[in-house]
Each structure stands twice: as C-alpha cells, then as structure tokens.
Amino acid sequence: MTYRFSSLIEGLKPSEIRELLKYTSVPGMISFGGGMPNPKSFAIDEIRDIIDHVLKTNGDLALQYGSTSGMLGLRQEIAKMVKDTEGIDTKPENIIVTSGSQQALYALPKVLANPGETVITEAPTYIGAISAFNANSVKMLGIPLDEHGMKTDVLQSELERLxxxxxxxxxxxxxxxxxxxxxxxxxxxxxxxxLDLSEDYGVPVVEDNPYGQLRFSGKKVPSLASMDQSGEVTYLGTFSKVMTPGLRIGFIISNEKVVSKVNLLKQALDLATNSLSGYIALEYLRRDVMAKQIPKIIELYRGKRDLMISSLKEHFPEGSTWSNPDGGMFLWTEVDPSIDTTALIKKALEKKVAYVSGAAFFPHGEKRNNMRLNFTYSDDEEIREGISRLGEVVSQELQSVRVA
Ligand SMILES: Cc1ncc(COP(=O)(O)O)c(C=O)c1O
Known part of the structure; x- marks a missing residue:
C-alpha cells in the first residue's frame, strides 16, 4: 500500500543529533554529539533501592494509571525544590509533570500558537525546540546572542517591527x-x-532551564520565573540532567490559564503521566539524594570542562575560539569562517570523532562555522584523544581550503 503521509510529516527532517547517535555505537567512535549526562552521574545503587521500596510500599499505585498532571506528592516536592534552588514561588496546582521537558516544548506551541504564527527564539537555540516548533508548523524568529545572553536590544527592535x-x-x-x-x-x-519587553509588548516568556543547577563556577543569576511579577513567565524544568533522563520526568510551571490548556492537550498526548517514574522521582527527592548527588556531578563536569578547554588550546588551529561556560554541558566552538562544519562531519566520522554542527542550532541554518561539543559524556582519555583527532581534522581542512 502507498501511504500518502501528511504534508507536515513529509516536511520534517530528522535531527542531526538523532542521526549522529547511530554512529556512537561504532567501535572506537568518540562522540561529543549528544547532550548525554555521564553515566557516573547516576545514583544507581540508591535508585535500585528506591525502586524496590516503591514497589513494596506503593506498587499498586505506581503500576496503575495516574493523573494527567502528575501525582500531587511529586508536584509538592517540585514546588519545594524550585523554591530552594531557583527562588520560584509556586503551588502544586501550577505544575504539570511532563515526559521530559521535550514534551513541554512540543505542547506549548500547540497551546499558544497557530500554524504559521511566530515564536521568538535565541539564535542559536536548542535543536529539540526547533524540532518541536517545526512539528507544530510554527515559525521561528531567531535573536542573536553573545556571551551575555540574548541581545535584548535586537529583541526590542524586532518586537517593535512586528x-x-x-x-x-x-x-x-x-x-x-x-x-x-x-x-x-x-x-x-x-x-x-x-521581562520589561515582555510586559510592554504583551508577549509571554517561556524559560527553559535544564542546566541551572549544574553551576561549576561564577555567581548564580536569578531565574526569570523568580523575577517575574506578572505571572506571565512559563518555566520548564527537568530531572534529566540532574537525576536521570531515563525516567523522562520534566515539568511545566505556569499560571492557571496556561496550565489548564496544557492539561487539556496532555489528555490527548499521553492520558496520564508515568506513575512509576513519578514515584521513583518523588522518593529520590524525599530522600534528598538530589542534594547529595548534584555536588558530585558538578565536580565531575567541572574537571571535564577544564580538560576539554585545555585540549582545544593544545590541538585546535590558531584563530579558533570556544565558550568557557560556568555550567551546563556544552562548549560552543567557532572555527575559521572558510570551514563549513556541517560538511566537515563526514571527515570527522572517518577519524572516529563526532560533534554536532552549529548550523543545526540555527532556526534557519544561517551560521556554518560552529561546532557544539558535549564535554560531560566522554571519559577523560576520550576527551583528550577526541579533541586531538578533531583538531587534526579542522587543521587539515583549513590547509586544504587555503591551498584551494
Ligand atoms: C535546552 C533543553 N531543553 C529541553 C531538553 C529536553 O530534555 P528532557 O526532555 O530530557 O527533559 C534539553 C535536552 O537536552 C535541553 O538541552
């Protein structure tokens, strides 16, 4: 039978990261591609004990359908957690537990925008958000960013123009x-x-904060949701980077207008939030494992960030630059403008090293000489070896474009 797929699905392209994940299992491949936590960051023994406890004490409920918004106990713990970690004042009624924050990224354009309407993003922005906007036929307008974040002066002139x-x-x-x-x-x-622009122009803000708790250096900056006086900031959180992505637990915090509409959509998306994962996450929070585990994760990742930066200094050709982030999981590297990093991936894969090209993170693919490098997943020796291989690939490419 010939399927006549929807024009929407025919128009979607696979994300570069999903494509790259195919190569991570090739023997000897070193991948800086995915945004994966290091397996050492998982509190496996504690989680094994928690699963056992959950099944013994609440097995009948944990294996049953749950509520659409996620169980009350978990939403109460999330409210406490975001108060302690981000200074956000909220109530369980304003929280919806989602299947990772990716589900929230898909749900929000469906709830807040019609196909063809525009959402503002940073340029570059998260590749999964680009996929979610595309899957909703929503247009993106990218605002450039520098080391101080989104350029709000450009945002202001774009809002005025629009x-x-x-x-x-x-x-x-x-x-x-x-x-x-x-x-x-x-x-x-x-x-x-x-926030002033959001209020002046009446355009709500969605703040996505999966990495806020992974700060290795520098001073904390308050979350937008904690600074918000208007109640128009929707906050997205996730346990993927600080607990485990395997549970697929994220959450939306918003005002009741947005929460009630997301709840309606979620009834169609997945009916009920994953009860077993919810019980495990709840017990993890109640036992305070998160508070004990995060400092260990920070130590681990700080060392990896520093190692990747010193390896880049050693192996990348002069003129290359990279960000030096105070936290999170990625370095943003810029190489000579004559190099197209999307085309270069093939040569990198031949040398058994993977990265994601910068172009994949621009809503319209506009910049072509960046690479995103994940420093959290690989072990230290892989970081040294992988950056050395990548430095060689970039240097060779530079030589060949100069000769040509
Ligand atoms: C900025 C951002 N938002 C959302 C997500 C989605 O994470 P998850 O669905 O695992 O919560 C990610 C994952 O890498 C991310 O980097």
Missing part, C-alpha cells in the same frame, strides 16, 4: 542559563530588560 506589522510573536522562548548550545548565561540586566 508590532507595526500587526503580527506580534506568540511567545519568547529562551534558555537563559548555560544556554544550549552556546553555554552562555544571560546577565541580570538583560533578564530585567527581557
């Missing part, structure tokens, strides 16, 4: 802390400016 044309964006999507892919953190001054 207002004049009668087509204000539906919301502003930002990853203000340890941005993916760039690793930058938005300054307090720009955060205030962003």
């Amino acid at each position: 207002k004049k044309s009668g087509s204000l964006p539906k919301y502003i999507y930002t990853i203000p802390t340890f941005q993916n892919p760039a690793g930058y953190t938005m300054t307090l001054e720009r955060r205030k400016h962003l």
Whole structure:
C-alpha cells in the first residue's frame, strides 16, 4: 500500500543529533554529539533501592494509571525544590509533570500558537525546540546572542517591527542559563530588560532551564520565573540532567490559564503521566539524594570542562575560539569562517570523532562555522584523544581550503 503521509510529516527532517547517535555505537567512535549526562552521574545503587521500596510500599499505585498532571506528592516536592534552588514561588496546582521537558516544548506551541504564527527564539537555540516548533508548523524568529545572553536590544527592535506589522510573536522562548548550545548565561540586566519587553509588548516568556543547577563556577543569576511579577513567565524544568533522563520526568510551571490548556492537550498526548517514574522521582527527592548527588556531578563536569578547554588550546588551529561556560554541558566552538562544519562531519566520522554542527542550532541554518561539543559524556582519555583527532581534522581542512 502507498501511504500518502501528511504534508507536515513529509516536511520534517530528522535531527542531526538523532542521526549522529547511530554512529556512537561504532567501535572506537568518540562522540561529543549528544547532550548525554555521564553515566557516573547516576545514583544507581540508591535508585535500585528506591525502586524496590516503591514497589513494596506503593506498587499498586505506581503500576496503575495516574493523573494527567502528575501525582500531587511529586508536584509538592517540585514546588519545594524550585523554591530552594531557583527562588520560584509556586503551588502544586501550577505544575504539570511532563515526559521530559521535550514534551513541554512540543505542547506549548500547540497551546499558544497557530500554524504559521511566530515564536521568538535565541539564535542559536536548542535543536529539540526547533524540532518541536517545526512539528507544530510554527515559525521561528531567531535573536542573536553573545556571551551575555540574548541581545535584548535586537529583541526590542524586532518586537517593535512586528508590532507595526500587526503580527506580534506568540511567545519568547529562551534558555537563559548555560544556554544550549552556546553555554552562555544571560546577565541580570538583560533578564530585567527581557521581562520589561515582555510586559510592554504583551508577549509571554517561556524559560527553559535544564542546566541551572549544574553551576561549576561564577555567581548564580536569578531565574526569570523568580523575577517575574506578572505571572506571565512559563518555566520548564527537568530531572534529566540532574537525576536521570531515563525516567523522562520534566515539568511545566505556569499560571492557571496556561496550565489548564496544557492539561487539556496532555489528555490527548499521553492520558496520564508515568506513575512509576513519578514515584521513583518523588522518593529520590524525599530522600534528598538530589542534594547529595548534584555536588558530585558538578565536580565531575567541572574537571571535564577544564580538560576539554585545555585540549582545544593544545590541538585546535590558531584563530579558533570556544565558550568557557560556568555550567551546563556544552562548549560552543567557532572555527575559521572558510570551514563549513556541517560538511566537515563526514571527515570527522572517518577519524572516529563526532560533534554536532552549529548550523543545526540555527532556526534557519544561517551560521556554518560552529561546532557544539558535549564535554560531560566522554571519559577523560576520550576527551583528550577526541579533541586531538578533531583538531587534526579542522587543521587539515583549513590547509586544504587555503591551498584551494
Ligand atoms: C535546552 C533543553 N531543553 C529541553 C531538553 C529536553 O530534555 P528532557 O526532555 O530530557 O527533559 C534539553 C535536552 O537536552 C535541553 O538541552
């Protein structure tokens, strides 16, 4: 039978990361591609004990359908956690537990925008958010960012332009802390400016913060949701980077107008939130494992960030630059403008090293000489060896474009 698929699905392309994941199992491949936590960050023994405890004490409920928003106990613990870690004042009624924050990224454009309408993002932005916007046929307008975060002066002029044309964006999507892919953190001054613009133009903000708790250096900057006076910031959190992505637990915090609409959509998306994962995450929080585990993860990742930076200094050709993030999981590397990092991936894979090209993170693929390098997943020897291989690939390419 010939299927006539929807034009929407025919128009979607696989994400470069999903494609690259195929190569990670090739023997000898060193991958800086995916955004994967290091397996050493998982509290496996504790989780084994927690699963046993959950099944013994609450097996009947943990294996049953649960509520659409996620169980009350977990939402209460999440409210406590975001108060302690991000200074966000919220109530369980304002929280919906999602299947990772990726589900929230898919649900929000469906709830807040019609196909063809525009959402503002940073440029570059998270590849999974680009997929979610594309899957909703929502247009993206990328605002450039620098080491101080999204350029809010550019945002202001774009909002003014869009207002004049009668087509204000539906919301502003930002990853203000340890941005993916760039690793930058938005300054307090720009955060205030962003919130002022949101209020002045009546455009809500969606703050995605999977990495906020993974700070290795520098001073904490308050989350947008904690600074918000208007109640129009929707906050996305996840346990993927600080507990385990395997449980697929994320959450949305928002005002009741948005929460009730997301709840309606979620009834169609998955009916009920994963009860077993929810019980495990709840017990993990109640036992305070997160608070004990995060300092260990920070220690581990700080060392890996420093190692990757010193390896880049040693092996990358002069003129290359990279971010030096205070947290998160990625370095954003820029090589000579004559090099197209998307085309270079093939040569890198031949040398058994993988990365994600910068172009994949731009809503319209506009910049071509960046690479996103994940420093958390690989072991130290792989970081040294992989960056040495990649440095050789980049240097050879530079030589060949110069000769040509
Ligand atoms: C910025 C950002 N948002 C959302 C996600 C989705 O994470 P998850 O669905 O595992 O919670 C990621 C994962 O890498 C991310 O980097």
